[in-house]
Amino acid sequence: MRRASGFIPLITCFCAVVLYLNMLPIAMVERPRYEQLFTLPTNVLKIVSPQFKEVAADFAFLNALTYLGEARPQSDTHRYLPQQYDWVLSTLKNAVALDPYFIDPYNLMNSALIWDRYKLVEVNDLIAKGADIRTWDSFLPFFAGFNYYYFLDNSDKSFFYLKEASKRQGGNTFYDYLASRVAFKANKTEVAISYLEDQISQAKMIGRENTVEPLKKRLEVLKGIRQIEVALESYRKLFGKLPASVAELKTMGLLPTIPHEPSGGKYYIDSEGRVRSDKDLK
C-alpha cells in the first residue's frame, strides 16, 4: 500500500503536465489576421535594436521564411493574397535595411516574390541594390541581370549586372554567354563582340583557356552577324528598304562572302530587319 501511494505524486505530476500541455494552446489568444501582418517601420527597428541589428535582421528573415512555409496560397490562383505578399516584402525590406549585406532576404525575394511577379520593379531594384552593396558576390548581380532581362525587358541594365556577375568571384563563362546575348538583344552587337573579346583574353591571362570555347563560338557568330549588319545598313541607305535575304546582299556586292556560321546554322534577316542565326542568337 505504501509502495503504491509513492506513485501518487508521480501520477499527479503526469496528469498536471498533460493537462498543462493541452490547456495552454487552448488558452492562447488567437491574433487577428491583420495583426499578424503588421510590421514595424524600418527606422524604428533600427533604433530599438541597438547593437543587435544583425540578429534582428536574421529574425526578420526567419519570420518571413517560416510565414511563407505556413501560409497557404489560394487554391484557384496558386498565389498568396496581396496583403500576404505585402507583409513578406516589408519584412524582407526590414531585414535588408538592418543588414544590407545579408544575402538570404534577397534570395527569398527572388524566389518568392519575383517568380510570382509581385511588384517586379521594386523587388528587383532591391536585389540590384544588394548586388551593388555586396561587391564580392556574383549571385545577386546574376539574379538582378536575369530578372531585368526575363521579367522586365530592360536589356541595358541586364547587360550591366550580368557583366558584374561575370567579373566577380564565383562568376563563370555562363554569365558572359548570357551577357553577350542580352547585349545583342539590346541591338548592341559591337558591345557584345568587344565584351566577349575582352572576357576571352582575360580568361587566357588567368589560365582558364579551356572554359572559353563556347564564348569563342558565340564571338564568331556575333562577328558574322555584325558583318551582315554593316552590309544591311548600306543596303537600307541605298534602296530605302530591307533586302529579301542575306544572299541578296552578296549579289548586290555589299557583302564579299556570306560569313560562316560556326554553330552549323544559317544567318537570316527577320521581319524587323535584325540579323540573326537560326542556331545561336535566334
Next chain:
Amino acid sequence: MLRAVIWVTFLEGIRSRAVYGITLLAGLMMAFTVILCSMIMRDVGKVATDFTLTTATFATLLVVLFVGITILARDLERKTVYVALSRGVRRSNYIVGRFLGLALLLALIVAMLLFASLVTLLLVKQMYSTFFGTVSLGLVAVAHLFVFVQMVLITALSILYSLVTSSSFITFMLTAITWLIGSSTQEVKRLVESTDPSQIAPITKWLVTIAYYLFPNLALFDLKSAAAHGLTVSFPHLGFALLYGLGYAVAVLSLAVILFKRKELT
C-alpha cells in the same frame, strides 16, 4: 594596496553566482546558434557570427549590470567601503582598484567568450563549409576586443553613477539607459539629419546633437557586420575607436575619483 583591491574585486566577481548564470546562458546561446544555422538558406556563417558576437555583447553587458554594479554599489549602500578605507587604502586607489579588478574580470570573461565563439564558428564551418561565406575569424577576435573596450567604458560609467546615486538600483537603471542611448545615438542622429528639417522641431535636433556628443558612441565598437561579412575595416577607424573608448573611460574614471575624494561618507 592597489593590487590588493584589484585582486579582491576580481575574486568577488569570479565567486559571484551571477557570473555562473551568465556563463550558462552564454553557453546555451552558443549551442542554440548551431541549431539555428540549420534553418538558414545560404548565409549560415553570417548568422552564426551574428549570434556568437551578440551573445558576447549581451553576456558581458549582463556581467557589468549584475556583477560590476553590485560590487561597488553594495559597498557604498552597505557602508562596507569603510573596511577598505580604514585599512589605509587611498580613496583614489579604491576606485581605480575596483575599476581595474572589474576590467580584469571582464577580460577573463571576454577571453572565454572568444574561445566559445571560435569553437562554435569552427563547428558551424565544419558542418556547413559551402555556406560559411566570407566570415573573418580574425575580425571576430577583434570584435571581441572591442566588446571588451565597450564594457570597460560602461563599467567606468557605472562607477561614476554609483558614486552619484549611492543606490544600486538607480545605478543599474542609469547604466542600462546609457548603454541603450549610446548604442542608438549614431542611428538617431543619422535619421534626424536625413529627415526634412521642416518636419523636425529644432529642439529635437538640438537634443539629439547633445546626446550624440555627451553619451559614448557605442556603435563605434560594433564590428559584428564587418566580421560576419569579412568587410574591410580601416586601421585608423579601429585606432580611433580604441583611443576614444579608453580615453572616455579614463575621463569618466577621473571624474569618479574626484567625486569620491570629495564625497562625505556618513
